[in-house]
Amino acid sequence: MLKNYFKIAWRNLTKYRLISGINLFGLTVGLASCLIISMYILHELSYDRYHAHADRIYRVTRDFNNEAGVVSLRLCSVSPPFGYYLPTDFPEIEKMTRLVDDGISPLKYKEKLFNETQVYWADEQLFDVFTIDVVQGNPKTALVNPFSMMLTEEMADKYFGDEDPMNKTIRYDDKYDFKVTGIYRSLPANTHVHPGILLSFSTLKDDRIYGEKPLRTNWGNNSFMTYLLLPRQYNPERMLAQFPAFIDRRMAGQEYIGNQASKFTKLGLQKLTNIHLYSHTDDEAEPNGDINRVYLFAAIAFFILLIACINFMNLSTARSALRAKEIGIRKVAGASKKELLGQFLSESILLTLLASVLALGVCWLSLPFLNKMSGLHLTMASLLHWSFAIPIVLTPFVVGTLSGLYPAFFLSSFQPVKTIKGLMNTGGGSISFRKILVVAQFSISIILIVATIIVFQQLRFIQNKTLGYDKDHIAVIPYNRALTERYESFRTDLLANANIKDVGRSSRIPTGRLLDASDAYVMIGDSMAPSKTDIKVVAVDYDFIPTYGMNMAAGRNFSRAYSLDTLSFVLNETAASILGWKEPVEAIGKDFRYGSVKGHIIGIVKDFHFESMHQAIVPVVLQMFPQRRSRYNNLSVKIVGNNVSASLAHIEATWKKYIPDIPYQYTFLDENFDVLYQSEQRQGNIFCAFACIAIFIACLGLFGLSAFAITLRIKEIGIRKVLGAEVSSIVTLLSKDFLILVLIAALIAFPIAWYVMNHWLEDFAYRVYLNWWVFVTAAIGAALVAILTVSFQAIKAAIANPVRSLRNE
Secondary structure: OHHHHHHHHHHHHHHOHHHHHHHHHHHHHHHHHHHHHHHHHHHHHOOOOOOOOHHHEEEEEEEEEOOOOOEEEEEOOEOHHHHHHHHHHOOOOOEEEEEEEOOOEEEEEOOEEEEEOOEEEEOOOHHHHOOOOEEEOOOOOOOOOOOEEEEEHHHHHHHHOOOOOOOOEEEEOOOEEEEEEEEEOOOOOOOOOOOOEEEEHHHHHOOOOOOHHHHHHOOOOOOEEEEEEOOOOOOHHHHHHHHHHHHHHHOOOEOOOEOOHHHOEEEEEEEHHHHHHHOOOOOOOOOOOOHHHHHHHHHHHHHHHHHHHHHHHHHHHHOHHHHHHHHHHHHHOOOOHHHHHHHHHHHHHHHHHHHHHHHHHHHHHHHHHHHHHHOOOOOHHHHHOHHHHHHHHHHHHHHHHHHHHHHHHHHHOOOHHHHHHOOOOOOHHHHHHHHHHHHHHHHHHHHHHHHHHHHHHHHHHHHHOOOOOOOOOEEEEEOOHHHHHHHHHHHHHHHOOOOEEEEEEEOOOOOOOOOOEOOEEEEEOOEEEEOOOOOEEEEEOOOHHHHOOOOEEEEOOOOOOOHHHHHOEEEEHHHHHHOOOOOHHHHOOOEEEEOOEEEEEEEEEOOOOOOOOOOOOOOEEEEOOOOOHHHOOEEEEEEOOOOHHHHHHHHHHHHHHHOOOOOOOOEEHHHHHHHHOHHHHHHHHHHHHHHHHHHHHHHHHHHHHHHHHHHHOHHHHHHHHHOOOOHHHHHHHHHHHHHHHHHHHHHHHHHHHHHHHHHHHOOOOOOOOOOHHHHHHHHHHHHHHHHHHHHHHHHHHHOOOHHHHHOOO
């Protein structure tokens, strides 16, 4: 019986090729979209789960509170003394390991020079906590000795090619030689951190590198990502409850917080498998995902598949008139309703099965493009996992059954006598239900169109907003301390080229995060009082402000003509306002203390967007730190004129003249700026793609409904034509009902789209407003597409020969 069902189903599908083809195409696109999004969701949910002890690994985090008790900074790393004391004070910790990002590391092997950004200091317990596949060397001893290092296979090939890398030496920062003691496989893409080179943590005990004492006493350097392996069934809340007392005990006597350290800083524990989607600290090791984005794309996948299933229902019932007599004859011949249901469901399942196979092919073909557009590393291999493979196998049967139930019941309910006589009447209720389905389709489509427009509006707003500095033609180079003693000569040589306008140094550059802060004190009455608001600091030199084209609101910039400027401060307008000065000029000359440095405010710079538009402009102090020139991490070079390539060549030649053994590397600031909003750009592209898919599939459903409705009114159209009706009036008559459906869909979609996009925009401190014309544009766009879809059917019916439609009367 089942074999017969599928045989007849195949014959019916091939008999009505057009409708079957449209049905197949709509389901294929819907299923392919759903599969691709599901692969993305599975990828996001799989982060760090491959580690053998993933469910027992926790990362220690640190929060800082301001004077008002509000969290002002959240970090995913902590200071080194915490790692020193945690195993001592909490014996339940089975293992502890630390990773320290070395930033940009200059490495050299023979004639090969590279600036590496995936270099981490790591201890020997790393391999006891994390699952890392070591292919050469002993993981128990490879990182025990100072000045030893491990490389990924890719890094080993990059430096040594066909040579055996073991026991070879690589020069670090043109000062120290590290011996290669192990090779390991790169961590998978679904990992929250990807170290390409591991340097032995024991090297940090060397006073030339960091020092053993600071590892126990430096509570201010929060660069150490610290991971704990806890016992099975251990409740981390027990440890969290003891952290305040632990902090007060171990940090007692610190100058800036006294004996109540827990009032100002707090430790937390993050489960390893939660880091990627749930951790949103101020300085993550790598850009994280977002669980809300997962929910969003899961909803899009569901709605795309829902639209495809609605299409199937509409198109299946649209061809009911073509099969009415077939159903009537089957019933007269003795076919039961149960048998007819089985027949129609088998057709639905067969069509969905074909669509599923084609959808897998579409996924395979589109993955390279999608990976490039999204920046992900999705592979078809993820479909082989049982959690994915089983749903894929069941999809044709589940989707086929759900989308085929309504058409099956609808078609099997026809009265045999009426269908054979041609008196079939589907009833108003069924038409209303199909209209509801089309309204649902277009509501989803309009929501996606609105979302796409607003995402790109926000991106354009970001690109065009005045930043308070000039980001164009600024080359940013990692600053190396080897330049420090000869920096003025180096700068003079750079400026000898007419195309080099300014050169400045700083600890951080715009497009980065403002993470550094100290206590600020301002003169109130006769004494210095602490500020109750955090003020971030950027270490700069004399030329930072002019290099970035920043404007002064009052006072002046640092100047080489004034020796005491090294003990002076420049604040931004926000800092001056928060500290109590109504006008920037009022702050000039006032006493100010920041950290351990006491001096005067010499200038107020106009506010500038140092961070992304996600963050509001915060109080900032610019300080020179002459006694700690190692605070400079970046060299910024302002290029003018049209010959940028010649200017870059001059910068490179000058660099190699002064520090030939340090790799030269640069980026343009505007490239860094674009990276800030790469996630939003990709999100906009994906919204656009799925909005097009949704509206296209919705049009297929509208095609089905219009075909069905026009079929029911074919004799009415014939009579109208005989009575002299114009083609235009008939087209208008047939189209207006569907335009009403789009209008209803728009009214439903508008409040939903407003709520969703307003919530999305809340993530930006500086944002566009939701203008009414965006919603109207989306509705008009959907209406135009609907008119084109319906008009094709309506014009075809209006120009048909009325004799053919009336000859049976």
